[in-house]
Every structure is written in C-alpha cells, then in structure tokens.
Amino acid sequence: MKAYDIVIVGGGPAGLAAAVAARKSGTDSILILERERELGGILNQCIHSGFGLHTFNEELTGPEYAARFVAEVKRLGIEYRLNTMVVDISRDKVVTSVNREDGMFSVRAGAVILAMGCRERSRGALNIPGYRPAGIYSAGTAQRLVNREGYLPGRRVVILGSGDIGLIMARRMTLEGARVLLVAELQPYSGGLKRNIVQCLDDYGIPLKLSHTVVDIQGKERLTGVTVARVDASGKPIPGTEEQYDCDTLLLSVGLIPENELSRGAGVEISPVTSGPVVNESLETNIEGIFACGNVLHVHDLVDYVSEEASAAGRSAAEYVRGLSADGAGTVIRMNPADGVRYTVPFLIRPERMDEKMTVRFRVGSVCRDCYVSVYFDGERVLHRRRPVVAPGEMEQIVLEKEKILAHPGLEVITVKIEEA
Amino acid sequence: MEKRELICIGCPLGCPITVTLDGGTVTAVEGNTCKRGDDYARREVTNPTRIVTSTVTVEGGCDRTVSVKTRTDVPKSMIFDCMRALRGVKVKAPVHIGDVIVPDAAGTGVDIVATSEVEQQGAGIV
Amino acid sequence: MYDVIIIGAGVTGSAAARELSRFHAKICVLEKEEDVCCGTSKANSAIVHAGYDAENGSLMAELNVQGNRMMTQLAEELDIPFVRNGSLVVCTAEADRPALEALHERGVKNGVEGLRIVEREELVRMEPHISDQAQAALYAPTGGIICPFRLNIAMAENACENGVEFQFNTCVENVEKTEEGFRLRTDRGIYEARCVVNAAGVYADRFHNMVSGRKIRITPRKGEYYLLDRTAGDYVSRTVFTLPGRYGKGVLVSPTVHGNLIVGPTAHDIGDKEATNTTREGLDELAVKCAAAVKDVPLRQVITSFAGLRAHEDGHEFLIGEPDDAPGFVDCAGIESPGLTASPAIGRMAARIVRDRLGLTEKEDFIAVGHDVLRPDRLSVQERNDLIRRHPEYGTVICRCETVTEGEILDAIRRPLGARSLDGIKRRTRAGMGRCQAGFCSPRAMEILARELGTGMDRITKSGGDSRFIVGTDKDSL
Numbered sequence A: 001m002k003a004y005d006i007v008i009v010g011g012g013p014a015g016l017a018a019a020v021a022a023r024k025s026g027t028d029s030i031l032i033l034e035r036e037r038e039l040g041g042i043l044n045q046c047i048h049s050g051f052g053l054h055t056f057n058e059e060l061t062g063p064e065y066a067a068r069f070v071a072e073v074k075r076l077g078i079e080y081r082l083n084t085m086v087v088d089i090s091r092d093k094v095v096t097s098v099n100r101e102d103g104m105f106s107v108r109a110g111a112v113i114l115a116m117g118c119r120e121r122s123r124g125a126l127n128i129p130g131y132r133p134a135g136i137y138s139a140g141t142a143q144r145l146v147n148r149e150g151y152l153p154g155r156r157v158v159i160l161g162s163g164d165i166g167l168i169m170a171r172r173m174t175l176e177g178a179r180v181l182l183v184a185e186l187q188p189y190s191g192g193l194k195r196n197i198v199q200c201l202d203d204y205g206i207p208l209k210l211s212h213t214v215v216d217i218q219g220k221e222r223l224t225g226v227t228v229a230r231v232d233a234s235g236k237p238i239p240g241t242e243e244q245y246d247c248d249t250l251l252l253s254v255g256l257i258p259e260n261e262l263s264r265g266a267g268v269e270i271s272p273v274t275s276g277p278v279v280n281e282s283l284e285t286n287i288e289g290i291f292a293c294g295n296v297l298h299v300h301d302l303v304d305y306v307s308e309e310a311s312a313a314g315r316s317a318a319e320y321v322r323g324l325s326a327d328g329a330g331t332v333i334r335m336n337p338a339d340g341v342r343y344t345v346p347f348l349i350r351p352e353r354m355d356e357k358m359t360v361r362f363r364v365g366s367v368c369r370d371c372y373v374s375v376y377f378d379g380e381r382v383l384h385r386r387r388p389v390v391a392p393g394e395m396e397q398i399v400l401e402k403e404k405i406l407a408h409p410g411l412e413v414i415t416v417k418i419e420e421a
Numbered sequence B: 001m002e003k004r005e006l007i008c009i010g011c012p013l014g015c016p017i018t019v020t021l022d023g024g025t026v027t028a029v030e031g032n033t034c035k036r037g038d039d040y041a042r043r044e045v046t047n048p049t050r051i052v053t054s055t056v057t058v059e060g061g062c063d064r065t066v067s068v069k070t071r072t073d074v075p076k077s078m079i080f081d082c083m084r085a086l087r088g089v090k091v092k093a094p095v096h097i098g099d100v101i102v103p104d105a106a107g108t109g110v111d112i113v114a115t116s117e118v119e120q121q122g123a124g125i126v
Numbered sequence C: 001m002y003d004v005i006i007i008g009a010g011v012t013g014s015a016a017a018r019e020l021s022r023f024h025a026k027i028c029v030l031e032k033e034e035d036v037c038c039g040t041s042k043a044n045s046a047i048v049h050a051g052y053d054a055e056n057g058s059l060m061a062e063l064n065v066q067g068n069r070m071m072t073q074l075a076e077e078l079d080i081p082f083v084r085n086g087s088l089v090v091c092t093a094e095a096d097r098p099a100l101e102a103l104h105e106r107g108v109k110n111g112v113e114g115l116r117i118v119e120r121e122e123l124v125r126m127e128p129h130i131s132d133q134a135q136a137a138l139y140a141p142t143g144g145i146i147c148p149f150r151l152n153i154a155m156a157e158n159a160c161e162n163g164v165e166f167q168f169n170t171c172v173e174n175v176e177k178t179e180e181g182f183r184l185r186t187d188r189g190i191y192e193a194r195c196v197v198n199a200a201g202v203y204a205d206r207f208h209n210m211v212s213g214r215k216i217r218i219t220p221r222k223g224e225y226y227l228l229d230r231t232a233g234d235y236v237s238r239t240v241f242t243l244p245g246r247y248g249k250g251v252l253v254s255p256t257v258h259g260n261l262i263v264g265p266t267a268h269d270i271g272d273k274e275a276t277n278t279t280r281e282g283l284d285e286l287a288v289k290c291a292a293a294v295k296d297v298p299l300r301q302v303i304t305s306f307a308g309l310r311a312h313e314d315g316h317e318f319l320i321g322e323p324d325d326a327p328g329f330v331d332c333a334g335i336e337s338p339g340l341t342a343s344p345a346i347g348r349m350a351a352r353i354v355r356d357r358l359g360l361t362e363k364e365d366f367i368a369v370g371h372d373v374l375r376p377d378r379l380s381v382q383e384r385n386d387l388i389r390r391h392p393e394y395g396t397v398i399c400r401c402e403t404v405t406e407g408e409i410l411d412a413i414r415r416p417l418g419a420r421s422l423d424g425i426k427r428r429t430r431a432g433m434g435r436c437q438a439g440f441c442s443p444r445a446m447e448i449l450a451r452e453l454g455t456g457m458d459r460i461t462k463s464g465g466d467s468r469f470i471v472g473t474d475k476d477s478l
Helices: A013-024 A041-045 A062-075 A139-147 A164-175 A194-204 A261-265 A303-321 A402-406 B035-046 B076-086 C011-020 C059-078 C094-110 C120-126 C148-161 C201-211 C280-289 C339-358 C381-390 C406-414 C422-429 C442-453
Strands: A002-009 A030-033 A049-051 A079-081 A085-089 A094-099 A103-114 A118-120 A136-138 A156-160 A179-185 A208-210 A212-218 A225-230 A243-246 A249-252 A256-258 A290-292 A333-338 A341-345 A357-364 A368-377 A380-390 A396-401 A413-420 B002-007 B016-022 B025-030 B053-059 B065-070 B090-092 B100-102 B112-114 C002-007 C027-030 C087-091 C116-119 C136-140 C144-146 C165-167 C172-177 C182-186 C189-198 C218-228 C239-242 C252-255 C261-264 C302-313 C319-321 C329-333 C397-399
Touching: A002 A013, A002 A303, A013 A030, A013 A041, A013 A062, A013 A103, A013 A303, A041 A062, A041 A139, A049 A062, A062 A303, A085 A103, A085 A261, A103 A303, A103 C381, A118 A139, A136 A139, A139 A164, A139 A249, A139 C442, A156 A164, A156 A212, A164 A179, A164 A194, A164 A249, A164 B076, A179 A212, A194 B002, A290 A303, A303 A357, A341 A413, A357 A413, A368 A396, A380 A396, A396 A402, B002 B035, B016 B035, B025 B035, B053 B076, B065 B100, B076 B100, B076 B112, C002 C011, C002 C182, C002 C339, C011 C027, C011 C148, C011 C189, C011 C329, C011 C339, C027 C148, C027 C189, C059 C094, C059 C144, C059 C148, C059 C339, C087 C094, C087 C120, C094 C116, C094 C136, C116 C120, C120 C136, C144 C148, C148 C165, C148 C339, C148 C422, C172 C201, C189 C201, C189 C339, C201 C218, C201 C302, C201 C329, C218 C280, C319 C339, C329 C339, C397 C406, C397 C442, C406 C422, C406 C442, C422 C442
Parallel strands: A002 A030, A002 A103, A030 A079, A103 A290, A136 A249, A156 A179, A156 A249, A179 A208, A333 A413, B053 B090, C002 C027, C002 C189, C027 C165, C087 C239, C189 C329
Antiparallel strands: A085 A094, A094 A103, A118 A256, A212 A225, A225 A243, A333 A341, A341 A357, A357 A396, A368 A380, A368 A413, B002 B016, B016 B025, B053 B065, B065 B112, B100 B112, C087 C136, C116 C136, C172 C182, C182 C189, C218 C261, C218 C302, C239 C252, C252 C261, C319 C329
C-alpha cells in the first residue's frame, strides 16, 4: 500500500489551501483526492465576483480565486488525483478511493485532512408538501446548469431561502433571461450577506419577502406554480396569507450541511450543532491525526476564511507528521458558546499547542443589534467588543492570545456570548 | 441637502453608509469603515457601476462554457447591454484567464475577459 | 391481434405479464406512463405482509399468504432485494388486547406461519425504541421488506425477455367487446386482443365498467409517507405496525431493504386519481401517529416525503377474474394493500384464467432467471477492480450519496425496458435517492442519459411527458 505523510480529501478551496500550507511547512509527501475532473471545487461554478478581498486584496471571481491556489499547488509539485471518489477513511488513516484508472485503491496516511465541503439541504428535508414535478432545484444545481453548462433550468422563478447561493442565482438567472418573481425567506432576516441583497435583488427589483415560505407545490410533470404564505414567529404558515405564484421553477437555497459521511465512518465525533467534526485548537478531530477545515467543519460565509482556516489545518497536520505535536497531555480548556452564540470552532483548546494568536469562529442564533461580543475566562470578562449588528448569515470571529490564556493557570472554560448593550 | 442610505457592496462587511448630497454634489460620506466604502458611496449616488459576470460557449474544449467578466466596473445601466453583447459569442479552446472575449463591450470601453481556464478536449487528462 | 393485452405495467400487470410469458401467446402490455412502476407500485410501504390482516376466507387473505410464500423464490430468481425482517403489530393499551388476540387468531386461520404474541419485556429487547405504552405485540416472522421498484421492474424485464411486448406512453381510452375479443382504442392507435387483463390500478373500475354491466367503483386512497436517511435506518429492525384501535388505523415504522427508515401511510379517500401530492395535514398526521408504536422517531432525518394512491374497491376485496358478462376480460381490480405482497399470486391467478380461456400451452424455453443492475459494491475488491479494468465506467461515481457508478447507470439505460428518464434511472440504480435528493448527480445523470439516447439535454425528463429539466439556453431570450 502506498503511503503519504498527508492525504487531503477534497480539492476545493479548503483542500488546496491546506495542501499549500502543509507543503510550505515542510511536508513533501502530500496527496489530494478530488472527485471532480478539475481542482477548485464549488468555486468553479461561482463565477460571480467578490472573492479574495481578504486573501489577495483584490476582487476576484470564484474560478480566478481557485486558479491562484491551483497554480500554487502545481508550482509546489503537490500530487493530486482527479475523478477520484474517496469511499472510506478508516480510523487508522487508510484512505480508500475509486477511479477509472486505478480502480479501488487504498493509501496509508500519516495524517488526513478532511476537506469534503458541504451539500445543500433538499426539499425533502424541508417537508414542503405538494407534487414532485421537474423544475425544483437546489440553487447550487441550478448554478451548475447555468454557469458550467449554459442551460436555463427555467424562465419564471421563485426562490425559497435567502442564502447567498440563492441570492446570487436570482441575479444570474435574471441576467441570463429568466424572470425571478420572488425570494421568500422563512426567517425574519436574510440568510445571506447584506451586499448580496443589494447587488443581486435590489439592483434588479426582485422582491424579498421575509417570514414567508412555500406551502404548496403544483404541477404534475413540470412545475406550474407554488403557494407562498407568511409565517408566524414559530415559523408556522398563517392561514389566509397564501399567495399564488405561477412559475416553472423553484430554487431552494435553504441551508448547507457539512458532508461528513466519511468522517463518521472513521469514527470522528460530529457536533449536532455544526454537523461538522468537534475539533481542538489544531483543527484536529477526536481521532489523532485526522484534521478538518472548510465547509466540512462548519459552513463559512466567505471563502477567504476557508482558506485561512485550511492553512491552519495544513500547518497543524504538517506538525503532527513531524511528530512535533505528540500529545503532551496538558490541560484542555473547553469553549462554551452561550447566550446567542450557537457554536465555536474550535470546541477545545490545549493552550500549550495553540499559536500565539488563534482565531475562534462562531455564528449567532438570531439577529442582534447594538450588542457586545463578550469573552469570559471562567467567570472573568476579558473581552467586550461592541457590534452594531450580528446575524446568523454572517460568521463572527474573535482572536485569542496564547499569552493571555497562559496567564490564567487553571482556566477551564472560555465562554463566548452576545450581551445586550 | 439630500441624504441617501446605502449598504456598501465593496466587501462582505456590508457597512451601512449615509451619503449627503447638495445639488448632485456629494458633501459627506459617513458610516463606511474604509476607503473602498467612500469610493463606492460617491459612485453609487452619481454613476453607479457593477462588474458583470456571465459565460460564453466554448468549442472544442473540456467544458461547454467559459466564465467571463467585465474587466472593470461598467455603468449599472449598461449591464444588460453587456449581456446582449455576449449572446451567441463562441470561442475556441484553449481559453486562458484574462483572454479578451469581447473587446469594448457594448461601447462601455471595457473588455469582457475570461475568468477560467478551458483546455482543449483530449488535452491534459491526468 | 394479440392473444392478450395487459393494461398497466405496475406490479400487478408486470406479474401477470411474467406469468403469461410462460405460455405460447402473443402478449402486449400497454402503459400510459413512460416506464414500468409509475403508479401505486412505486409509492407504497415496500412491505411483504405476513397475511394476518385480511378477513378469513377472503381472496385477499389467500393471495396475501400465497404471495408471501412465493416471494423467497421469486426474489432469488429475479435478483430482488428482499429480507424477511419480521413484523410486529403493537398493542398500546391493555383494553386493546382482545383485538390483538383476535388478529392473532385471524392470522392463524389465514395460514400465516410462526405467529405469536410477545409481551412487553421481550418486545423491548427486540425493539429498544418501542413506545413506552407498548404492552404486547403480534410477531409475524414471515413479514418482510422488499424493493418495490425492483420487484416490479424485474417481473417486467423477465416478461420482456420471454417475449412480451411493452408499449409505453400509450393510454387506453376505450375498451369494447368484439366478435373475436376486445378492441382497445388508445392515444396511439387501435389494439385488438382475444383477452384483456385489467391491471389499471386506480383506473381499473373505468375499464371494467366499459365492458361489464356489473359496475364497480375504485376510490383512490391516499397514503403519505416520510423516508428517512440511512443514519436512521436501524431505528427499528422489524416492521412495526400499530394495532388498529380507538384512534383508528396507525402508521408503520420500518426499515427498508436499502437501509432507510420509512414512516407511513396515512389513509384518506380522495376524488382525483392523479393527486399524488403530499399535504401539510397528511405529513403532520404522520409525525403524530408514528409515535404511537415507536418513540422519538428521528424525523429530523427525513430526506423526502411522497404519496401513493391505493386502489380501494368498495368491498375492500381483490376482484380477480372475468365478469360473467365479459368473458375474456380478466380483472385485477381493487389491488390495494397487500397488493405488492400478493402480486406474484395475483399474476399467477390471472394468467391461469387466461390460459384456461384461450387454451394456452406452456413453453419449454421459459427463462425464469433475471439479474438486477450489477452493483460493484457487492463485489470483492479484486472482482471490482477486474470489472473496472474491463469497464472503466464502474470507476466513476455519479451519485455520491448512494455510491452509484456510471457503469450502473449505463446498465439501467441499456437493459431491456431500460430507463428513459431520471426517475427511471433512480428506480433502477438508486442514483438520486439519497440524502441530497439528486442535487449533486442529476446534471451528471442527465448528461449520460442524453448521450445514450442520442438526444439533447433539453429533451431529458424527470419522468416522461412534459417533465423536462432544461427549458432553454443562457441568453436565448435576451
């Protein structure tokens, strides 16, 4: 069986950044396994611009952003296999894949970096009643058809969910000649970035109805219409508020779910909140030597943060295979998301292992204005930062400093919470 | 004096900006957190512009289409003119990032360029 | 002139077709949809019932028990995923115990083997997630679960291989008696046959009433279902029913042969024979009712919901045979639950009636064996690699949720009565049936289908007719 120091599952933005960082940290033997016939992952179909301001200080389209990392991977001579589907990752880090040329083959990995990304929630998961005709697509499927293949999946479109892909597709389909009648959002706030509301909906006069959902789907062969209704505070449709939309297409942009079937198979502990692995400060899962980054770990709003996080995972994996991070059995501090904070990544911190500065990313459960992001070391408040607004659609982050944590011997819990002004 | 409220689209932060106008002249920009926001706000109230992205058909390539964009912003009112300028455009593989697909799109003075690589069919199979 | 025309390529029509293909006869199946298995046969509980439900002495009881017994051999012959996982009918109130005992007794009289009542202690050992209210249950070890698509498709494919002709997208509009037999007017011309087998599901009354003065009525009885992700597939290991009691008929919770969990059905009589839509009320009802026998069913893991229409005949009995005023017209009507289970027995019974009417003789060269789409994941690594070397398409995974390869999809398209739509591919390979519900694989499967059929992407449908995915190309209306 062939062996590699690091095997990276997924050649999207996370896998690429992890590979580059691991290579630059001194690991030579790296293999990226990618199921598509090119590297770059979902970025290849995100042809809109707005990527890379953080990473490259310029505004790039998705394929351009991906191309920079792909070029770096090629320049560094990092090995990758395309059209290759990983079918199993074992607890002892044997990664089994299948492709046309090699058939089923296994490689032994010193460390594994999980970078499989996420999938879209489907209609079934939403439980929308009605018929099951053609014309219902997840926004990402429509994005692939329109942006990669040049096909129009419909001409009169209703979009359910105001996640970024839905907003982006509202604009894309409008530009390509379709008419987008409505974006309906179940929540009282949008799930996407504010700037996407402006440049994807407002620019084209596409209405956004918050606290609305699709309550019925009509059409036995091709979709012929949907019924939209207002929902109450608990998300239940309010009888009498139904409106009929004649359309041939319903796009769903109702959430992303980290794709962790392989991780589960390896025995990786999955958080019920993020649906991603529970990781420590090194982005290492409960299985030693298996790391995770990007949307398989938790769903990000910006690819720049994915790259940043994945680089950290790549560096950690490189340290692991060099034996630098053999378990020191030191103290473990638990991260405690509280009062409006749904989760934090990482979930655990071993202060001895952390970098001088470490970014903790998290999301809030609901929109909150004029509030504070607060951090407590056990009972003591150590950070109290004012935020004009925080929203579930946008990832938040704070930076923890190793020095300050070490200055609190005996520290057990770091709490991150939202506090009212 | 006129005040206009904007959400900056310059970066994902989406800062709320207030622009004060006096007879068509911008007299104040508030709420932005960087220079980019100031630029955006001034442009948005006088001559709003956008980058337009789309795809065109590729012949003889590994992909059916190649993604494209206007190299720089174009006037918002010209977005659909740029789209129409792309209608029916076909390019031959290979296509490289930055290749000009349509020069001076719709008279905007801005070129439409490729944003992805498309290899020739049969080439580069790994 | 055909010897026999079968109306409907659902599980009943396909079973009849297979059984009739044992005889020397010219046989044609007319199906209004684009594929086999498009009506009730594709949207049901996927259960092989033991046979304790139907009234003693009814045809329903007889054919249920017969069908159940036939299933083992049939599944082996035709390569159909089938497991005798056993079923439990749970009694949740002491007051209902007499009803449980009555059910036991009825089952014994129907000839169901191995029935016994299990008490709570044993029940909890068998099914740890059984309801806290569960007192006892009727355990039927012969109960099973099956892939209803493969059952239907396998019988049709086998019939086809044995010479039966299938005409799809052919809707029978009228049936009339003639000197020689019957004339069927369809939207694609006239068909004539000496005998007709009426396996038209919810429409069987329509055709029956065209040739017989003894009118029957079939009411579509809608059943809505939830299908849960594989992660919930082992929540119960047997099929768990609720004893019909004070709160009406309950819903079942069962594993499927593919490792999912199924919850359903509701039962509501409706007027529209095409109304296969799910409803808010129906889905909410499932959520409440499934708790009666199984606690905390993980409904967060629902990946899809669907509805099927049972062909409920007023007398709640299978009507199989020739009306006395229409000899040669063989009804298979009122085939509601346990119709899937009984289908092999119904097919055999209908075929024997036709045989006797036409004096058909058996073929010597009947092929009894059929093969499912080849599944690489059932092979050893060595065998799989040999397969990929010979056919590299088996190395390309198209559906990641169910791990379906391009090779399997090509097999589904190229085999007899092959898939012509994405739903057709799905029923044959499971591509698109997993947790992402075809979001990932549908553009890829569409491409393969378009290539194989030599047509454009804009012609590819979900399920035939006007169910197209693509309506144009970018910028075509700018």
